[in-house]
Amino acid sequence: TQLLEQSPQFLSIQEGENLTVYCNSSSVFSSLQWYRQEPGEGPVLLVTVVTGGEVKKLKRLTFQFGDARKDSSLHITAAQPGDTGLYLCAGVGTGGFKTIFGAGTRLFVKA
Amino acid sequence: SQTIHQWPATLVQPVGSPLSLECTVEGTSNPNLYWYRQAAGRGLQLLFYSVGIGQISSEVPQNLSASRPQDRQFILSSKKLLLSDSGFYLCAWSLGTSGGTDTQYFGPGTRLTVL
Numbered sequence: 166t167q168l169l170e171q172s173p174q175f176l177s178i179q180e181g182e183n184l185t186v187y188c189n190s191s192s193v194f195s196s197l198q199w200y201r202q203e204p205g206e207g208p209v210l211l212v213t214v215v216t217g218g219e220v221k222k223l224k225r226l227t228f229q230f231g232d233a234r235k236d237s238s239l240h241i242t243a244a245q246p247g248d249t250g251l252y253l254c255a256g257v258g259t260g261g262f263k264t265i266f267g268a269g270t271r272l273f274v275k276a
Numbered sequence: 277s278q279t280i281h282q283w284p285a286t287l288v289q290p291v292g293s294p295l296s297l298e299c300t301v302e303g304t305s306n307p308n309l310y311w312y313r314q315a316a317g318r319g320l321q322l323l324f325y326s327v328g329i330g331q332i333s334s335e336v337p338q339n340l341s342a343s344r345p346q347d348r349q350f351i352l353s354s355k356k357l358l359l360s361d362s363g364f365y366l367c368a369w370s371l372g373t374s375g376g377t378d379t380q381y382f383g384p385g386t387r388l389t390v391l
Binding site: 206210215264268269 | 282318319320322325364366368370376377378379380381382383384385387
């Protein structure tokens, strides 16, 4: 069974600080997605990474896919209160289209 | 562009009553469709997925059922709700592309409270 473990589960930081969220597995994934979800809304796709070692940037957010395609990280530079939310990673298995979701990291950025 | 709709947005139902949640997708054909349940502030539990009309796969045994009467319509149902059915229900769609790059896109969700 493929599992995705996210850490930390909860993170509370001050505005302007940097942070990194991790998504780890013992399984290889064909691709990995990061989503951001606000309370009472559906998750919104931020990025998809496909190639081992791939790095993608979305303004102050930097996403990296591990070389072995078993893990990923999300780094936020100079966090802002608008970054507050639940960040979910999701991996598509090598066997097909089924997607495995991590439990999420709850980020709270204080002004 | 593709859009996904869910309704109702919120629902309060008594224990033992029936349930019907609807999800529709616009702007694409023959999508894969998914129903998830999310506990408060936590990850997603896949309940059902469908790769085509009338084709439903269940991931966990439960009090719920799903149907896909039309290509872009996915319905989540129950004959008798339990307290444990309370939660945030999310519908999602994907193109079902091969090669491991299939990405899911989510609807706005339905908050179900069973009293």
